[in-house]
Amino acid sequence: MHEPETLGDVLAKRGVSRRGFLKYCATLASLMALPPSVAAQMADKLTRATRQSVIYLSFQECTGCLESLSRTHSPTLEGLLFDLISLDYQETLLAAAGHAAEEARANAMRANSGKFVLMVDGAIPLKDGGVYSTIAGRTNIEILKEAVPHAAAVIAVGTCSSFGGLPHANPNPTGAVSVGTLMEKGLIERKPLINVSGCPPIPVVISGVVAHFLTLGTLPELDGYGRPKVFFGDTIHDRCYRRPFYDQGKFAKTFDDEGARNGWCLYELGCKGPTTYNACATAKWNGGVSFPIESGHGCLGCSEPDFWDAGSFYAPLPAPRAPLSAAAGAAIAVGVAAGAAVGLAGLYKRKKAQQAHTKLTVDDLETEKKP
Amino acid sequence: MSLRDIAVRVEASPASRIGGIRPILHEIRTLLAALIDTGRGGSIDLRSLPLSPADFEALDAALGEGEVRATIRALGETRVTETAIHGVWRVTHCNDGGEAVADLIEVCDAPEILKTHAADARVGLAKLRTRLEPG
Amino acid sequence: MTGVELLNWARGPGLQIALVVFIVGVAIRFIEMWLLGKSPDFAEARGSAAAGGWRTLFTRSLPMPGALKRAPLVFLGGYVFHIGFFITFLFYAPHILFLRAVTGFSWPALPAYLIDVIGLVSIAALVAVLVHRLTDPVRRFLSRTGDYVAWAATFLPLLTGYFAYHRLVTDYTTMLALHVLSFELLLVLIPLTKLMHTFTFAVSRWYNGAIAGRKGVKV
Numbered sequence: 001m002h003e004p005e006t007l008g009d010v011l012a013k014r015g016v017s018r019r020g021f022l023k024y025c026a027t028l029a030s031l032m033a034l035p036p037s038v039a040a041q042m043a044d045k046l047t048r049a050t051r052q053s054v055i056y057l058s059f060q061e062c063t064g065c066l067e068s069l070s071r072t073h074s075p076t077l078e079g080l081l082f083d084l085i086s087l088d089y090q091e092t093l094l095a096a097a098g099h100a101a102e103e104a105r106a107n108a109m110r111a112n113s114g115k116f117v118l119m120v121d122g123a124i125p126l127k128d129g130g131v132y133s134t135i136a137g138r139t140n141i142e143i144l145k146e147a148v149p150h151a152a153a154v155i156a157v158g159t160c161s162s163f164g165g166l167p168h169a170n171p172n173p174t175g176a177v178s179v180g181t182l183m184e185k186g187l188i189e190r191k192p193l194i195n196v197s198g199c200p201p202i203p204v205v206i207s208g209v210v211a212h213f214l215t216l217g218t219l220p221e222l223d224g225y226g227r228p229k230v231f232f233g234d235t236i237h238d239r240c241y242r243r244p245f246y247d248q249g250k251f252a253k254t255f256d257d258e259g260a261r262n263g264w265c266l267y268e269l270g271c272k273g274p275t276t277y278n279a280c281a282t283a284k285w286n287g288g289v290s291f292p293i294e295s296g297h298g299c300l301g302c303s304e305p306d307f308w309d310a311g312s313f314y315a316p317l318p319a320p321r322a323p324l325s326a327a328a329g330a331a332i333a334v335g336v337a338a339g340a341a342v343g344l345a346g347l348y349k350r351k352k353a354q355q356a357h358t359k360l361t362v363d364d365l366e367t368e369k370k371p
Numbered sequence: 372m373s374l375r376d377i378a379v380r381v382e383a384s385p386a387s388r389i390g391g392i393r394p395i396l397h398e399i400r401t402l403l404a405a406l407i408d409t410g411r412g413g414s415i416d417l418r419s420l421p422l423s424p425a426d427f428e429a430l431d432a433a434l435g436e437g438e439v440r441a442t443i444r445a446l447g448e449t450r451v452t453e454t455a456i457h458g459v460w461r462v463t464h465c466n467d468g469g470e471a472v473a474d475l476i477e478v479c480d481a482p483e484i485l486k487t488h489a490a491d492a493r494v495g496l497a498k499l500r501t502r503l504e505p506g
Numbered sequence: 507m508t509g510v511e512l513l514n515w516a517r518g519p520g521l522q523i524a525l526v527v528f529i530v531g532v533a534i535r536f537i538e539m540w541l542l543g544k545s546p547d548f549a550e551a552r553g554s555a556a557a558g559g560w561r562t563l564f565t566r567s568l569p570m571p572g573a574l575k576r577a578p579l580v581f582l583g584g585y586v587f588h589i590g591f592f593i594t595f596l597f598y599a600p601h602i603l604f605l606r607a608v609t610g611f612s613w614p615a616l617p618a619y620l621i622d623v624i625g626l627v628s629i630a631a632l633v634a635v636l637v638h639r640l641t642d643p644v645r646r647f648l649s650r651t652g653d654y655v656a657w658a659a660t661f662l663p664l665l666t667g668y669f670a671y672h673r674l675v676t677d678y679t680t681m682l683a684l685h686v687l688s689f690e691l692l693l694v695l696i697p698l699t700k701l702m703h704t705f706t707f708a709v710s711r712w713y714n715g716a717i718a719g720r721k722g723v724k725v
Binding site: 318343 | 517518522537538601603618
C-alpha cells in the first residue's frame with residue numbers, strides 16, 4: 001500500500017496556499033464558536049492529517065442535503081470540504097452505475113473497514129419489511145445493517161436521517177424512522193452517531209464535524225438530540241440580529257408592512273426561531289449571504305424533530321396547532337347538557353329530601369320522653 | 372455570475388439600528404491595551420454577534436479607515452484594512468463569489484494571514500530554484 | 507419523548523383536552539348553581555338588589571380597611587400575585603398571540619423585560635403566601651390538599667414561564683412544552699378545585715350586596 005496522502009499534500013497539488021487554508025480554518029473556527037486565534041493551530045494540524053474516508057448512503061431523501069454539500073465548484077472555500085474527505089462512495093456523484101457501483105461500495109468498505117465515516121442521508125422505511133425504498137433490490141435497512149458495523153462513526157446528514165423528517169411526518173405511510181431510532185431499537189449496531197439536522201443542513205457544519213474529527217480525533221460534544229453543540233447550542237432566536245426587536249415588542253404584522261420593512265421581529269408571522277437550534281443566524285447560507293430571517297421570512301424550524309407536524313409555518317408559535325372551535329363548540333354543548341343533568345338531579349334530590357322530611361310535632365317529643 | 376451581479380441592494384434602515392456597537396468598541400479598547408502591555412492582542416468574530424446591517428455601518432463609521440489596505444487572493448478575496456485606530460484591523464474573508472464568509476476584527480501588529488507561512492516560503496524557494504537552473 | 511414531541515402534543519391534543527375539560531367543567535358548575543337557585547324571598551323589597559349587587563362587586567374587590575395592618579403578608583402577597591399573574595398572562599406578547607388565535611381579539615403587549623420583573627415578583631409573592639400558610643398554625647390547620655393543589659397549579663405556569671424565558675434548567679423547547687402543559691393543568695383544575703373562584707368570585711360578591719340591597723341595607 002502506498003503512503004497515505006496528507007491533507008497538506010492534497011492542498012499543495014491543488015494550488016491552495018497556506019493563506020487560503022488559514023482562511024478556511026478562520027471561517028470554520030468562526031462557525032464552531034472557537035476563538036479566532038485557534039484558526040492557525042487548526043490549519044497546522046489539518047495539513048498534517050490524512051484525508052478521512054467517507055461512504056455516503058442515500059435512502060428516503062430528496063438529494064437536497066447533497067445539493068447543499070456540493071453546491072459550489074472547486075476550489076472554493078466551501079468546496080474544501082471535499083479536500084478534507086475522500087468520498088469513496090456516493091451514488092449520485094459516482095460515475096459508475098449498477099453492479100459496478102455496488103462493487104465500489106463493497107470495495108471501499110473493505111479497504112477502510114473500521115476507519116471510514118458513514119454518512120447517511122434520508123430516513124429508513126420499516127413498514128412491510130422496508131420495501132418502500134430499495135437499491136439494487138435490497139432494502140435500505142439491509143444495506144445499513146451491512147455497512148454500520150464497519151464504520152468508525154455515523155453522521156446522519158439532514159433531518160430525515162436524524163429525526164425521520166418528511167417521510168416520518170404524520171401519517172408516516174412507509175413507517176420511516178431515523179438512524180438513531182434504528183440504533184435504539186437494536187436493528188442496527190450501535191456506533192458513535194452525530195445528527196447533523198437541517199432541511200438541508202448547513203454545509204460547513206459537516207466540514208466542521210469532519211475537521212473536529214481530524215484535528216482532535218474525537219467526536220464533538222453532542223446535545224440531547226445527538227447534534228454537535230458547537231453548531232446547535234443556541235436557538236436561532238438567541239443568535240438572531242432581530243432579537244432586540246422581540247424584546248422591545250416590535251413585530252412585523254404582515255410581510256410587507258412598515259415593521260417588515262424596518263426589519264422587525266417575525267415572531268407573529270410564524271417564525272419558529274425560539275424553538276429551533278441551529279447555526280443559521282451565524283453561519284448563514286449561500287456562502288454567507290444571509291439566512292431566512294435576514295431575507296425577511298421566519299424560521300421554519302427545519303432542524304428540529306417533527307417540524308412538519310408542528311402546525312402551519314405561518315402560525316405564531318403560541319397559537320394552537322389545530323383550530324379549537326369544533327372542540328370548544330362540542331364542549332359547550334356537552335357542558336350545558338351535563339350541567340342541566342347534574343342540576344336537575346340536584347333539584348330532584350332536594351325535592352325528595354323535602355318530601356321525606358316530616359315536621360317534628362309535640363307528640364313526637366312526648367313519645368320520646370315516655371320510656 | 373455571482374450574487375453580486377443581482378441589482379438589489381440591502382438598504383440599512385435607521386430603524387433597524389440595534390445599538391450593539393458600544394460593547395464592541397469597549398472590547399476593542401481592552402484588546403488594544405493588552406496588545407500594548409503584553410504584545411498579545413486578540414480578535415473578535417463579528418459574525419457571531421447579532422448585528423444588523425445598520426450596526427455594521429455604524430461600526431465602520433466609528434472605527435474609520437486607516438493607512439493600510441491589502442487584498443489577498445487565496446480561494447476568493449480577503450480584504451485586510453487597518454482602521455483609523457492603529458493596531459485595529461478589519462479582516463473580511465470572501466469566497467470566490469465575492470460574498471463575505473467571515474468577518475473579523477483583529478487587534479495585532481499585523482494580521483496572521485498577511486504573513487508568509489514557512490511552507491509557502493519553501494514552495495517559493497523551490498520555484499525560484501527551478502527558474503535559476505540553467506537551461 | 508423529545509421536547510418537540512411534547513410541545514407538539516401540548517399545542518395540539520393536550521390543549522384540546524384541557525379546553526374541553528375546562529369548558530365542560532365550568533359549564534356544569536355554573537348551570538348546576540343556576541338550576542338549584544335560591545329559595546324565593548316573599549318579603550317586600552326595601553331596596554334594589556341589583557344596585558347593591560353591583561356595588562359590592564366593586565367595593566369588595568378593593569382592599570378592606572385595616573387589612574394591611576391585620577395581615578400584611580396575606581394582603582400584599584394576595585394582591586401582588588393576583589395582579590402580577592393577570593398582567594403576565596394578558597400582556598406578554600406571545601400570550602396575546604395565543605389568545606388572539608383562540609378568541610380573535612388582540613391588544614397591545616407590555617415589553618418583555620417588564621413582564622419578566624412582574625413574573626418574578628409574582629413568583630416571590632406566591633412563595634411568601636405558601637410559607638405563611640405552612641408556618642401559621644391556624645392557616646395550616648385550615649388547609650386541605652385541594653388548597654396546596656390550587657397553589658401549585660397557579661405557581662407552575664409562572665415558574666415554567668420564567669425558566670423558559672431565561673433558558674434555565676433544560677432546553678427552551680422542553681421548558682416551553684412544560685409551560686404550556688402547566689397552563690393546561692391549570693385549565694383542567696379550575697372547575698375541579700377552589701380555583702373556580704376565578705369566576706364565582708363575581709357571583710358571590712354580587713350576592714353579598716344583592717341580599718343586603720333588597721333589605722335596603724348598604725354594605
